[in-house]
Amino acid sequence: MNEIYEKILDGGRIDFDEALRLYTETEFHDLAHLAHRVRLAKHPDPVVTYVVDRNINYSNICVCCCKFCAFYREPDQDGGYVLSFEEIGQKIDETLALGGTQILMQGGHHPDLPLSWYEDMLRYIKAEHPVHIHAFSPPEVVFWSEKERIPVAEVIERLRNAGLDSIPGGGAEILVDAVRAEVAPNKCPAGQWLAVMEEAHNQGLRTTATMMFGHVESVEQRLEHLFAVRDVQDRTGGFTAFIPWTFQPDHTELPLCRKLTSVEYLRTLAMSRLVLDNVDNIQVSWVTMGPAIAQLGLSFGGNDFGSTMIEENVVKAAGVRFRLSREEIHRLVESAGFTPRQRTMDYTLLEGAG
Incomplete structure (x- = not known):
């Protein structure tokens, strides 16, 4: 074990x-020490970044029926919605007024909206609002590819030409098909998720990667996920950050899954930093773990505090509600011994946005 420690500390x-x-x-504390040492080697300055943005879920209508999701509604089910472009625009204006620089947009696999609807939405946003659009996810891209009978590369090209700036890492869950078959059998397999991201990188889009863990997967399968992300990053360098977060079982079809402990979350966070030696930024998850554990995560390899999350609907649907203002993020980061800095999606620091 000491040889492994030395390899890591030597940059191996x-x-x-x-x-x-x-x-x-x-x-536990040895793992934290290793992850923090690696984090400091990558980011010697005592800076923790965050982004001011808003989650806009343009629709909750979805035919995927993932067992872990408490947010979606089936097409004819009560409570389903599709936001109008004007409603989306109003949410963006509110975000910009709060100092936001981007919007995160994701929705369900809507069976009746053509790809042209999403292109029109992107064009509307770009024409009316100066904002970075961090939107959609690989399963959505695959869904549209199959629905429109066109290659994934063409879907990405059309979205990019309409105004898409980057792609979030949603829909990854665990990138092991045996797990996906159990919790999300109608969602694209792991290989397609990875291929969408690789194609996006090849077209010049930066993306993030996520891992939702703590449901039916094993420790080995969590690691398989990390190594799959590392392999793509070796080829493309297109992932800006990795965000591991814990499954929230309430109100889902997996209610018997227990919530992971803080120790389990922090171990996984630390391992993300140690395995993903080619991904610059590891994000802590205050949305699922709460502010105090996210703050502790800054000593377990995390160097990014994520988003102010002006609006968040998916995790909230599972009964978990945390809200943080920009000022609260600053307080948490500073009391952990770091300097908070607002950033953009590609981790450019904003001048005067300490």
Whole structure:
């Protein structure tokens, strides 16, 4: 084990077996120490970044029926909606007034909206609002590709030409098909998720990657996910950040899954930093873990505090509600011993936005 520690501290790359040993055998605080050392090697300045943005879920109508999701509605079910472009525009104006620089947009797999509707939405936003559009997810892209019978590359090109600036890492869950078949059988398999991201990178779009863990997967499968992301990043360098967050079982079709402990979350966060040696930024998840544990995560490899999340609907539908203002993020980051800095999606620091 000491050889593995020394390899990491010398800047070496660990393999799957070494990662599994670290995950299962390393003492909690030793793992934190290793992850923090790697974080400081990548980011020597005591800065923790965050972004001011808003989650806009343009529709909750979805035919995927994922067992872990409490947010979606089936097409003819009460409570389904599609926002008008004007409603989306109003939400963007509110975001810009609060100092926001981007919007995160994701929705369900709506069976009746053509790809042209999404192109029109992007063009409307770009014509009316000066904002970075961080939108859609690989499963949505695959869904439209199959629905319109066109290649994934063409879907991405059309969205990019209409105004898409970057793609969030949603829909990854666990990038192992055995897990996906159990919790999201109608969602694209792992290989397609990864291929969408690789194609987006090849077309010049930056993206993030996520991992929703703590449902039916094993520790080994979490690591498989990390190594799959690392492999794509080796080829493209297109991922700006990795965001691991915990499954929230309430109001889902997996209610018997227990909520993970803070220790389990922090171990996984630390392992993300140690495995993903080629991804610059690791984001803590205050949305699912709460502000105090997210603050602690800054000593377990995390260097980014995520978003102010002016609006968030998906996790909230599972009964978890945390809200943080820009001022609260500053207080949490500063009391953890770091300097908060507002950033853009590609981690450019904003001048005068300390």
